[in-house]
Structure formats: C-alpha cells, structure tokens
Amino acid sequence: MTASAPLLEARALSRHYAVSRGMFRAKGSVRALDGVSFTLRDRETLAVVGESGCGKSTLARAVTMIERPTAGMLAVGGTDVIAADRATLKRLRPIVQMVFQNPYASLNPRKKVGTLLEEPLAINTDLGTTARRDAARAMMDKVGLRPEHYHRYPHMFSGGQRQRIAVARALMLHPRLVVADEPLSALDVSIQAQVLNLLMDLQRDLGIAYLFISHNLQVVRHIADVVLVMYLGKIVEEGPKDAIFNRPAHPYTRALLASTPMLDPRSHGTAGDAFARPSETGARTLRRERIVVRGELPSPLNPPGGCAFHTRCPHVIERCRSEVPVLEPLGKVRVSCHRARELN
Amino acid sequence: MALLEVENLRVEFGSEAAPLTAVDGVDLALDAGEVVGCVGESGSGKSVTALAMMGLIEFPGRVSAKRLEFAGRDLLALGQAERRLLVGKDIAMIFQDPLASLNPCFTVAFQLMEALRVHGTDEERASARKRRERALELLRQVEIPDPEARLAAFPHQLSGGMAQRVMIAMAIACKPQLLIADEPTTALDVTVQAQVLELLLRLQSEQGMALLLITHDLAVVAETARRVIVMYAGQVVETGPVPGIFEAPQHPYTQALLAALPERNRDRARLEAIPGVVPGQYDRPYGCLLHPRCAYALERCRAERPLLSGPQGRQVRCHFALDAAGRPTGGWRAEAPAAIGEERR
Numbered sequence: 054m055t056a057s058a059p060l061l062e063a064r065a066l067s068r069h070y071a072v073s074r075g076m077f078r079a080k081g082s083v084r085a086l087d088g089v090s091f092t093l094r095d096r097e098t099l100a101v102v103g104e105s106g107c108g109k110s111t112l113a114r115a116v117t118m119i120e121r122p123t124a125g126m127l128a129v130g131g132t133d134v135i136a137a138d139r140a141t142l143k144r145l146r147p148i149v150q151m152v153f154q155n156p157y158a159s160l161n162p163r164k165k166v167g168t169l170l171e172e173p174l175a176i177n178t179d180l181g182t183t184a185r186r187d188a189a190r191a192m193m194d195k196v197g198l199r200p201e202h203y204h205r206y207p208h209m210f211s212g213g214q215r216q217r218i219a220v221a222r223a224l225m226l227h228p229r230l231v232v233a234d235e236p237l238s239a240l241d242v243s244i245q246a247q248v249l250n251l252l253m254d255l256q257r258d259l260g261i262a263y264l265f266i267s268h269n270l271q272v273v274r275h276i277a278d279v280v281l282v283m284y285l286g287k288i289v290e291e292g293p294k295d296a297i298f299n300r301p302a303h304p305y306t307r308a309l310l311a312s313t314p315m316l317d318p319r320s321h322g323t324a325g326d327a328f329a330r331p332s333e334t335g336a337r338t339l340r341r342e343r344i345v346v347r348g349e350l351p352s353p354l355n356p357p358g359g360c361a362f363h364t365r366c367p368h369v370i371e372r373c374r375s376e377v378p379v380l381e382p383l384g385k386v387r388v389s390c391h392r393a394r395e396l397n
Numbered sequence: 398m399a400l401l402e403v404e405n406l407r408v409e410f411g412s413e414a415a416p417l418t419a420v421d422g423v424d425l426a427l428d429a430g431e432v433v434g435c436v437g438e439s440g441s442g443k444s445v446t447a448l449a450m451m452g453l454i455e456f457p458g459r460v461s462a463k464r465l466e467f468a469g470r471d472l473l474a475l476g477q478a479e480r481r482l483l484v485g486k487d488i489a490m491i492f493q494d495p496l497a498s499l500n501p502c503f504t505v506a507f508q509l510m511e512a513l514r515v516h517g518t519d520e521e522r523a524s525a526r527k528r529r530e531r532a533l534e535l536l537r538q539v540e541i542p543d544p545e546a547r548l549a550a551f552p553h554q555l556s557g558g559m560a561q562r563v564m565i566a567m568a569i570a571c572k573p574q575l576l577i578a579d580e581p582t583t584a585l586d587v588t589v590q591a592q593v594l595e596l597l598l599r600l601q602s603e604q605g606m607a608l609l610l611i612t613h614d615l616a617v618v619a620e621t622a623r624r625v626i627v628m629y630a631g632q633v634v635e636t637g638p639v640p641g642i643f644e645a646p647q648h649p650y651t652q653a654l655l656a657a658l659p660e661r662n663r664d665r666a667r668l669e670a671i672p673g674v675v676p677g678q679y680d681r682p683y684g685c686l687l688h689p690r691c692a693y694a695l696e697r698c699r700a701e702r703p704l705l706s707g708p709q710g711r712q713v714r715c716h717f718a719l720d721a722a723g724r725p726t727g728g729w730r731a732e733a734p735a736a737i738g739e740e741r742r
Binding site: 104105211213241242243244245246247249250253268270271272274275308309311312313314315316317346347348349350 | 438439542556558559586587588589590591592594613614615616617619620640643653654655657658659660661662663666667668669670671672674675
C-alpha cells in the first residue's frame with residue numbers, strides 16, 4: 054500500500070450480469086455498471102446519485118468487495134482488488150466498511166448491541182474478550198449511545214438509534230472508507246438530521262472518507278464534496294458539489310435537480326434557465342412547472358442505443374441516438390453529453 | 398359548507414384500560430376543490446386519520462368523533478352498506494406502495510373494471526363493454542403509454558410509477574369529490590415523483606375534487622398544497638396557509654422540522670436536529686406532547702396541555718406560540734436548561 058495512492062481508484066469499472074431470457078434465447082446481459090471511473094481521497098465524501106436501477110448499489114457492492122467486477126480496475130489504497138487473492142482481500146476488507154439502508158433489517162434481532170459491535174473484531178482481529186468489550190464501549194460513546202445500551206437488543210431502539218448502532222459497527226475496524234447506501238432514507242426528517250450530524254462529526258474526528266449513496270439531493274448537497282451522477286450504469290456527470298448544484302451541465306442532472314421538491318421554489322433558479330418555464334395558470338402560482346423529463350428509466354436489459362438518456366432528454370438530436378457520448382472535462386466537471394458545450 | 402368536516406376525531410387501539418391513542422382529537426375541515434397537505438413524522442397519526450375517515454379501521458381499533466360529516470351526510474350514522482356506497486366512490490384513496498396495493502392475481506383491466514362494476518353509473522354496471530371502454534379512457538387520462546396493452550398487464554409487469562398511475566386511475570374512476578393520497582410518491586424516484594404529483598394536481602383541478610395529500614416531505618407540500626396541517630403524536634399542532642406557515646411557523650415543532658432540513662442549513666456544517674423521538678404508547682408525556690423535545694418547554698408546558706387556538710385557518714397548539722421572528726410569545730422566559738438536557742441523546 055503506497056502512501057501517495059488515492060484511497061479508492063476505479064478505472065473503466067464494469068459489472069455485467071448474465072440474465073436468462075428463456076430456454077431458447079441467448080442469455081441477455083445487464084450492464085449494471087458500465088465503464089465507471091473515479092477517484093476518492095482520504096477524508097473526502099463522494100456522493101453517488103441517480104434513480105433506482107442506475108447502478109448505485111452495484112457500485113457499493115464492488116467497492117466493498119462483496120462482488121468482483123467483471124472488467125476494469127479497482128484499487129483500494131493502491132492495491133488492485135480485481136486480481137487480488139483471498140488473503141489480500143481479507144487484508145483489504147477492514148479498510149472498507151458499509152452502512153446499510155434499513156437499520157430495521159441490517160441488525161440481527163437475536164444479538165445484543167455489544168455482541169453486534171464486537172463481532173467484526175472477533176472475526177478480523179485477535180483481540181481478547183476484554184479488549185473487544187472496551188473497544189465496543191468506546192465506540193458506543195463516540196456515536197452517542199449510552200453505556201447501558203450495551204446489553205440491549207436492536208428492537209429496543211428507535212430507527213435513529215439503530216442507525217447509530219449500524220454506524221458504530223461499521224467503524225469498529227477503523228476503516229478508512231465507509232460506504233453508506235441510502236443510510237437516511239428509512240428515517241424521519243428530524244432523525245435524519247441527527248444521523249447526518251453524526252456522520253459529519255465522525256468524519257471530522259476520525260478522518261474517514263464516505264462513499265455516500267443517496268437519491269436525496271438535498272442531503273447530498275449538505276454532505277458531499279464530490280458528486281457523481283449515474284444513469285443506467287454510466288456516469289453522466291461528475292464534479293465538485295458546488296459546480297454540480299450551481300451549474301449542472303448534463304440534462305439529466307438538471308432534470309434531477311428540477312424534480313426535487315423544494316421548500317422555497319425560488320431556489321430552483323439555479324437548476325438551469327433553459328428549463329425554467331413560467332407556471333401556466335394563475336391558480337397554481339405556488340407551484341413551478343416541474344416536469345422536465347417524461348417517461349421512466351428504460352429497462353437495463355434493453356438499454357437504448359447511443360446516449361442512454363436520449364429517450365427522455367428534452368434536447369435530443371440525431372447524433373444522440375447513434376453515438377455514445379464519452380465523459381469529457383467541461384469547466385470544473387466531467388460530463389457525458391454531445392451537446393454539453395452548446396447548451397452551457 | 399365544507400365538503401368534509403371532522404370534529405374531535407379519536408382513534409384508539411388496544412385495551413380499554415390502557416389504550417394506544419393514535420389520533421387524539423383531530424379537527425379538520427376541507428372545502429370542495431381544495432388541496433390540503435398533512436405532514437408529520439411516522440407515528441404522528443396522519444395515515445390513521447385518513448383510514449378513519451374512509452371507515453377502514455378494523456375491529457380492535459375504535460373510532461369516535463363529535464362530528465364526521467361528508468357533503469352534509471353524517472358518516473357515523475351511516476350503516477355499513479350505505480357507507481360502502483360512499484367510500485370508493487365519492488371518497489377515494491391511494492396508498493404509499495402501489496405494487497402492494499394492487500392485487501397481484503388480477504390484471505389491470507379486471508381491477509379497474511371492478512371499481513366500475515361496484516360504483517359505476519347504471520350503464521357501466523350493466524355492460525362489461527362499457528366498463529372496458531371506460532377503463533381504457535381512464536388509463537389514457539392518467540397518461541399511461543400504450544393503454545390497450547396495459548389493460549391485460551398484471552401488476553408485476555408494471556414499474557412503480559405505472560402502478561401508481563393505475564391506482565390513481567382506479568381512484569378517480571367514479572369521479573370522487575375527495576381524494577385522499579397517503580404518501581403517494583414516497584416509493585417513487587424523484588423524476589417519477591414529479592410526474593405523479595403533476596398528474597394528481599392536473600386531475601384535481603380538471604375534476605374539481607378536493608385533495609388531501611398526506612406526506613412526511615415538507616417540500617412536497619410546499620409545492621402542491623394551498624393549506625397545510627401539521628400533526629404530532631396524533632394531534633394537529635398547527636394549520637395555516639402555504640407558504641406562510643413555512644416562512645413564519647408559529648409552533649416550535651413546525652419550526653424545528655423546517656430547521657432540520659438540509660435545505661434550510663445550506664451554509665452550516667451541522668443541522669438543527671430535534672432530540673428524541675415521537676412518543677409511543679407508554680411514554681406519552683403529561684402536558685404538551687412535544688415538551689420533552691421542545692427547545693422552549695417551561696413548567697407550564699409540562700403541566701398543562703395546550704389547546705388548538707387562533708383565527709380560522711391559522712391555528713396553533715402552543716402556550717407560547719412563536720412570533721414572525723420565530724421567538725416564543727405569551728410571557729415566555731427562559732428557564733434553567735437542566736430539565737430539557739436529559740433527553741438530548
């Protein structure tokens with residue numbers, strides 16, 4: 054592991070799944086992840102946004118080494134994961150830990166909090182019972198759980214408290230990267246704020262990096278340093294948070310931003326003036342014109358040719374239907390759109 | 398006269414001796430053609446209120462109300478059979494998870510036509526061909542592409558957004574006067590959510606029906622409703638017009654909910670989280686239900702439950718309702734903070 058290597062590096066990372074379409078037809082292939090490249094440095098938060106089926110969770114499974122990508126390069130701390138043997142993977146896995154979406158499902162209901170927290174240590178380290186217990190108690194204090202919670206079962210906690218337990222468990226092995234797959238979407242607004250604060254405090258104190266997967270753009274805007282927008286397994290836009298939110302370059306990013314409901318509709322002005330249309334009737338002045346894209350995500354089994362977004366894009370031209378755009382730098386961001394330059 | 402009038406609605410579950418009060422004295426009035434949002438955290442009684450109005454609370458649950466009137470008819474006095482004629486026809490409802498609400502064993506056409514067979518016009522009840530025509534027309538109305546083919550589809554062949562459109566088509570099949578939408582877009586992606594909300598509002602204004610939109614997402618309400626009801630632990634804590642209520646909330650809970658949103662904390666590192674959780678069956682506090690979580694709680698809040706008060710259309714349930722600058726009024730003076738520190742974690 055070299056000191057200068059970025060914490061996480063992906064080059065043309067792909068994960069294709071073979072799908073049976075019946076006895077007499079050739080197997081189909083779902084390109085859940087298709088040529089994704091990015092870098093993540095220590096102490097940074099990389100947010101991945103996109104709709105269901107865009108490959109966010111497949112990316113999480115690849116990064117956490119649960120699944121081996123089918124092509125490309127993925128390096129954790131400079132060590133290649135794809136070619137790694139079992140011993141190397143075992144050494145790498147503690148570096149990357151994961152927090153799941155639903156804390157009601159991700160905690161074993163038959164185990165006490167203490168056992169849940171000590172399990173990673175029992176498996177991955179040779180610490181003794183006392184040392185494990187001390188480590189668990191110290192971590193509970195860090196995430197805001199009281200000492201008496203050590204002997205309680207998950208069902209005795211509220212959703213927010215459970216997510217704290219899940220975060221504590223992920224941190225037991227002192228990872229450098231925590232992959233959080235929609236960690237807030239099962240929680241209420243007031244509880245979301247508690248957990249979001251906790252995640253940011255932990256990053257400040259422990260210097261961990263996050264791969265933060267979310268469909269909630271408001272949350273992403275709060276926590277992220279770099280944002281990666283995905284559509285049907287491909288990156289459509291990537292760049293620093295401020296650039297993405299203030300000057301989104303890809304039509305899909307703009308559509309996502311414009312579709313996100315906001316308390317103060319005026320703040321939508323940033324979502325690209327090409328899309329700002331006046332509301333139609335006086336009776337509904339409170340509401341801005343919201344629909345930017347029609348239709349839904351196409352089936353990943355049968356993705357459209359050319360630019361994957363062309364079926365829903367308001368700016369589609371002939372070239373989009375035939376030619377696949379590549380991710381190219383444009384100002385501070387990288388964007389994959391044939392018309393990015395003329396539209397911006 | 399209001400289309401729907403509810404006074405002192407109570408819903409209880411569990412034993413008579415130690416009941417779980419899910420809805421605790423809710424007053425609600427809805428005019429014809431009005432869009433009203435109802436917000437609150439999980440466990441605040443939003444959905445149970447809606448189910449009680451639909452008459453869908455089953456046996457162990459107990460519904461009582463001083464008044465429960467729809468279009469001048471007393472729903473409490475109606476018998477089961479009469480109520481069934483009303484519910485699903487004049488009051489319709491759509492639910493959060495469309496794929497769980499549709500019956501997986503029957504086609505879209507069957508389920509759409511079932512509503513028409515029970516509640517449709519005389520002509521529709523008599524003729525299957527008429528019902529089929531109407532089902533097709535409904536699918537067109539909710540903008541489902543290729544509606545002829547979709548009629549024969551089973552729910553598992555539909556995406557979430559399509560399934561919710563089918564649910565909406567079923568709900569509007571009998572031209573209801575009131576549509577209750579319980580978290581209609583929570584299970585959907587954000588671009589599809591925008592499309593479904595747009596569709597709901599278009600149908601609402603075309604058909605002039607009232608729409609009660611239940612959601613936990615304050616931003617959705619801010620963009621769709623004219624008036625909003627904020628619920629907490631089974632009670633209405635604040636009602637008011639949009640956007641006024643979001644610009645100057647008068648109840649500390651509304652204020653805290655808004656302050657917890659990342660959108661209102663753009664330049665700050667930490668969010669203003671609300672400590673604690675919604676009280677459950679056994680930890681329902683004495684006095685104001687919010688006081689263990691409230692930043693302004695005083696002795697009076699712990700001792701005495703506030704009433705919903707204020708002018709028609711802008712009511713708040715707080716002893717020390719907040720002023721336009723967000724400060725408590727009514728002679729509020731800060732206490733030593735020891736008493737509220739306990740709940741912080």
